[in-house]
Amino acid sequence: MDLNQVRRQFPALMQSVGGTAPIFLDGPGGSQVPQSVLSAMSAYLGYFNSNLGGAFFSSDKTVSLMNEARQAVADFLNAPSVEQIVFGANMTSLAFSFSRAVSRDWQVGDEVIVTNADHYSNVSSWRQAAEDKGATVHTVKVNETDCTLDLAQLEGLLNHNTKLVAVTYASNTTGSINDIKRIVERAHQVGALVFVDAVHYAPHELLDVQALDCDFLACSAYKFFGPHVGIVYGKREHLEGFTPYKVEPVKDIIPYRWETGTQSFEGIAGVVAAIDYIASLSEMSADTPRRDKLVEAFARIKAHETQLSQHFLTRLAEFKQIKLFGIASLDRLAERTPTFALTFDGIAPREVSEFLGAKHMCVWDGHFYAQGLCEQLGVMDKGGVVRIGCMHYNTIAELDRLFDAFSELLA
Ligand SMILES: Cc1ncc(COP(=O)(O)O)c(C=O)c1O
Known part of the structure; x- marks a missing residue:
């Protein structure tokens, strides 16, 4: 999967906001849309x-x-x-x-x-x-x-x-x-x-x-x-x-x-x-049945998203002030999507998302209607969690920018 070619198809990813490229890590709340859909x-x-x-x-x-x-x-x-x-x-x-x-x-x-x-x-x-x-x-x-x-x-x-x-x-x-x-x-x-x-x-x-x-x-x-x-x-x-x-x-x-x-x-x-659009990620010939293309496309999506998860979890381990709720083991990435629920010591989820939002890094905070989960985890009355949600169009470089922002926030 040629990531530059993938990203070029999404107008939202090509725009400049306040002089910088926005980073969309809000996918679980709604993904970006390629031009072909528009x-x-x-x-x-x-x-x-x-x-x-x-x-x-x-x-x-x-x-x-x-x-x-x-x-x-x-x-x-x-x-x-x-x-x-x-x-x-x-x-x-x-x-x-x-x-x-x-x-x-x-x-x-x-x-x-x-x-x-x-x-x-x-x-x-x-x-x-x-x-x-x-x-x-x-x-x-x-x-x-x-x-x-x-x-x-x-x-x-x-x-x-x-x-x-x-x-x-x-x-x-x-x-x-x-x-x-x-x-x-x-x-x-x-x-x-x-x-x-x-x-x-x-x-x-x-x-x-x-x-x-x-x-x-x-x-x-x-x-x-x-x-x-x-x-x-x-x-x-x-x-x-x-x-x-x-x-x-x-x-x-x-x-x-x-x-x-x-x-x-x-x-x-x-x-x-x-x-x-998803089927096209397979890069298979036009006459290939759509289902076969989707099988190959999702194999490519999973491979890229596994790399994103690996990178995210490896970098996250450097931050002792951030707690992850969910699967952390690099050996179990098949059991998760690249969606990460975090809390920060002494900083409310909304403060984190506002700090990132000011840098045009789009992440959600809250409970996302997963009320039972947030109640069981004891975060419901603390503003929920910060959710970092990667999609196949996200890059390792974007995650590095996110972690730079975490360092700045926690300094
Ligand atoms: C896991 C999950 N289920 C259901 C929904 C609700 O979907 P819709 O917005 O289409 O009603 C959402 C929306 O965020 C969701 O994340």
Whole structure:
């Protein structure tokens, strides 16, 4: 992967702010966007803005765009069919609407499992659905030494009353990756469904819903170099079997029965371009199937991001005043994304992010809606953590500038 060539495709990375090149380490809050995505969105709005089902060219274009987009996302997720791809406003809205439909038959005595590793979109949605039906909610903790999920606790909670496990593929705060395949296997043994939040995982590693065998998987395109569009994959039997709350005239067939209102077609044009952008990182010939390109592209992304993590953790070890929450071992980089949760001795997270922000280094502070995690780690009432989130477009030189700023701050 030629990093200069990659970076040149992102207008945000090429700009100068206050005379310096800004450094974007805010990826887990939303990634930067390549020019091809911007062009696809403005071309759709500029020439084809229309709704579905009209007897004219721009409406035909919108229909073909939606078909193309479902295929692109099916390739991205390795979904068996395009009908299993549902679009929506964002992951949170979709999680709430799926939780409403999936919980229709829950009753007192049923159980649901959520986790402290999760963003609350995948907690509140299921917790509130369970409350409405009198079902019991169990919350799995993380192991505080490395912020991985306490799998033993999760497996101990599973029983024949468990209806659903809602679990994140990777923590948006610490970067720890969960063993979803194993969780799905164990959950299915007791007849429970698994709803996977892949929002943080999606820009970093290849998704494969068939290999995971998960029941549902959600992601959000603005985290993987696209615009603000939410996506859910579901197993066909569930998308057909559960009954969504829908507007009556909408066709009662998948995926349409799950989609509410008019979609952001320009956003969806951007989703196709974002997936094609990722595929292009493979540098494979144009006639290579998109899924094969994505497999190679994510291998390259992982290789580069592993170098970034290695460098970050090695340099971080020089700073005794900074505490890392999450996997620190260089031997375990396969188990994390390059997202790092930090606290600084005697300096509030907001002060750190403001200090860096003044140098046009963009990092987030706070709890990022990972409320259970921040409460368990005892940082909720201390302003949360500082989150350094690398993406494949970040460089070692940018990390060195960040560590220079840390030295200055701590001097
Ligand atoms: C891990 C994770 N899940 C879910 C969400 C919510 O996604 P959306 O903003 O699309 O609702 C976020 C957003 O930050 C996230 O990081």
